[in-house]
Structures are given as C-alpha cells and as structure tokens.
Amino acid sequence: MSLLQNLPSDTPANSALNTPDLRLAALTEWLAGLNVVNTASTRPASADASFRRYFRLDVLPEQQATLGSTLIAMDAPPERENVLGYVKVAEMLRQAGVSVPRIIATDYERGFMLLSDLGTTTYLQVLNHDNASVMYAEALEALSRFQLTSVPDVLPEYDRAFLLREMQLFPEWYIGQHLKATLTEAQQKSLQGVFDAILANVTAQAQVFVHRDYHSRNLMQIDVGNPGVLDFQDALYGPMTYDLASLLRDAYVQWDEELVLDWVIRYWQHAKSLGLPVAADIDDFYKDFEFMGLQRHLKILGIFCRLNYRDGKSQYLDDLPTVLEYVRKTAGRYPELKPLLRLLDTLENKAPQVGYTF
Secondary structure, three states, X not given: OEEOOOOOOXXXXXXXXXXXXXXXXXXXXXXXXXXXXXXXXXXEOXXXXXXXXXXXXEEOHHHHHHHOOEEEEEEOOOOOOXXXXXXHHHHHHHHOOOEOXXXXXXXXXXXXXXXXXXXXXXXXXXXXXXXXXXXXXXXXHHHHHXXXXXXXXXXXXXXXXXXXHHHOHHHHHHHHHHOOOOOOHHHHHHHHHHHHHHHHHHOOXXXXXEOXXXXXXXXXXXXXXXXXXXXXXXXXXXXXXXXXXHHHOOOOOOOOHHHHXXXXXXXXXXXXXXOOOOOOOHHHHHHHHHHHHHXXXXXHHHHHHHHHHOOOOHHHHHHHHHHHHHHHHHHOOOHHXXXXXXXXXXXXXXXXXXXXXX
C-alpha cells in the first residue's frame, strides 16, 4: 500500500531526515558509493503502510541522459521486507509488458535498492468521471498481460489458509480493537459460516498471478506504457478476480455500481477473448468478483484498524466508511452472507435498512 507523493510532516520517514537514523545513514553511504545520485538532495518520496521507506534523489548531471533527472531509493529492512521477491516479480511484470520501476542497483543483504522514478502522479490523484474509463481500461489491459503469463509453482500459493488468516484480522482488529466488542459463541459461529461461504467461492476460482494491491495508490500515471505499477513484491498465485476487485472496489475511491458493472463486463469479455480462465457466465463471474471483494474488504477493515491501534497511522481510519459500505452492500445481496450484515447491525447498533441496491 504505497503512495509515491509527498509525505505528511509527522511520518517516520520524514522525521528520520532530522534525527539520527542508522539505516538512513547506511543507505546514504551506499548511494554515495554508486556515484549516480546527489545524496544531499535526499527527500521523502512516499507514504507506505509497510516497513519500507522511499526517498527521491537528483541524478548527477553526467548520468541524467541515461537515468533521468531523479531516482528512487528504497529502504526495505530485510528482516521485515521481501527484497528478493520485489526483484523477482518486477522481472515477471516487465517480461509481461507491464511498466514497473527499473532496478538500477541493489544491496540485498541490507535491503537497499535504487530504482527508476515513475513520477509523482498516482491514479488516485487524477481519476475523475471524464478519464476513469480510459485509465481503468489501460490498468485492466496491463493486468490481463500479467495474468496471461500465469503458471503454477512460480509464486507462493494464495490458498485457503492464507485467505482465512487475512479475514481473521476483521474480528481481531475491527471488532475487538475498534468496536471494543467480544463475539458470543453464536456470533462466532455465524461469522465463521460467512467466512466458509466466501472461502468456498474464492478457492473454487481459477488461479492466476495476483499482484495483491492493484489499486489507485499503486498505479502511476505515466507518459508511455500507462500505468506504472508499484508495490508488487508480495504477489501470489491465487483467485482470478482478486486484482479486479482490488482495482474496481478500491478502498480509496468509489464509483457508481453501474459503472463498476460495466467495467467488470468489459474486462470479462476481453479476458474470455484472450483465453483467461474466467467463469463462462457473466452472472457467475460477477458473483466471484463480489465474494472476492468481500474477502479483501474484511481483511482491509482489520488492517486499517491495526495500522491505527498498533502502528499509530490514524489516517487509515478515514477510509473505513467506504470499505464498510462495500461490505454491507455485498453482504446484503446474497443469502449466505446476510448473517454478516445482521452481525454488523448488532455490533454497530444500527437498525436494518430497507431499500434497493443493484
């Protein structure tokens, strides 16, 4: 969950520039030895929900013809971040024809990398009703190219146990920490029934390469080969609709359901024409998309609350209402998911709402 733009002044990466920071000092020393960038120009380049930090640096004049005017330095503590995974998936995406940062230099042992700079303009910053269809079409085309290269046993499997662990973040952090609630035995059983219904659907989907965070904060608007794709180091081999749900049911930007349905249909038609393993019927495919989106949103509710209560990153709580709206609408559309809606109503002391949704 990275965002290549200016950091707020209270972020750890920014304060690191003004206080002793052993990793930053080591990174600066390493960069100086490369004789590629001006280390005095180091400034924060991203906000990130992980332990990674990014810095933007000016390229030395004699190197700008080949490397451009700026580069990005990544600080990824090796005990917490997967630098080798980043390099592996970057090459896979590049081979698939997807625009990703070029790797200029690496220090695997210490978790340092120097990367080409895809700029400062994320999809989130520029998406609007006038350009969304074109920008999403480009993003879905890039996604399809990556999915077409999918083969088993190259990336770790996004299996049932992994998917369930992610959903368990919802009762632990959203219900337990955020709502300060303890589920009764009956409520636990009801929630597990919803989890089982979700898992039955998503584990039955065809498997492809999955970026895992394919959304508006990790896609960059670039001049050629749009979009530039970031934050792919945790890619897995998993359910067909995962990245589609990440993109079109984005936690940071929300669209009318009629628009989303149109984009899903267009993707499904294109994917079928390419031979990708989508469901044969659009109704089945849309259900797959919805169940996958719900799994992801339950995980996100937990992650956003964990980022606040454990890591002190309170800004993520601002996005809870959007994610909760997705959860409620999806849960209300399918009988096997409605116990989740009733549980939320009980926990949040809300009366059931009568109305029509798509």
